[in-house]
Amino acid sequence: MNRLAIFDCDGTLVDSQHNICAAMARCFLASGRAAPSPERTRRVVGLSLIEAMAMMLPDDAPDTHVAMAEDYKRAFQAMRANGLDEEPLFDGVAALIEGLEAVGWRLGVATGKSDRGLALCLKHHALHARFTTLQTADRHPSKPHPSMIDAAMAEAGASPETTLMIGDTSYDIMMARAAGVTAVGVAWGYHDVEDLRRAGAHHIAHTPGEILALTKAFA
Secondary structure, three states: OEEEEEEOOEOOOEOOHHHHHHHHHHHHHHOOOOOOOHHHHHOOEOEOHHHHHHHHOOOOOHHHHHHHHHHHHHHHHHHHHOOOOOOOEOOOHHHHHHHHHHOOOEEEEEOOOOHHHHHHHHHHOOOHHHOOEEEOOOOOOOOOOOHHHHHHHHHHOEEEEEEEEEEOOHHHHHHHHHHOOEEEEEOOOOOOHHHHHHHOOOEEEOOHHHHHHHHHHHO
16 A cells, blocks of 8 residues: 555644634624634634634534634635735745655645645645645545545555654544544644644654654654
């Protein structure tokens, strides 16, 4: 079976914290609500938008969660249209991707972003062609459901024993455990290392280079 490294996007490949927090603040303000704190927003990064709104507004009706998710999309699109959506790669990520490819790993993404949002992000960084499989919230249940990982393995010809899920949130880790793959938490993203450990991370990487070293055990 092929070896497959699946990456989360926001908080793992790219630093999009400012954009996400700004778009969330805009959509809350547009609906007459107080803007949530960045800490509150970071707790829901990784979930699909409707599930994220349900967590942030547990006392509101489901149709409100749907409407707020659409408001968030519009806020983010407005930021993008005005050139305010810079999402830089984290230091060392480009070298990690090149290193994994060089030793024969197939690469994938499993993200709460939309198809459009992920495509724009990867195109901006000239990374789209590097990934064998791209799984987004448009076509799957929200994390931590294992659907995205299951589909990625099927597309890449990988098995749970030869697959890594690399992410920065507890939702990524729980999704990996649900799919029976190796869960690698990264320390540079949105959830604390202790949250990743409690969620069941098999490994914690503090730098992208540590992930490349870890993959040698799967040779």
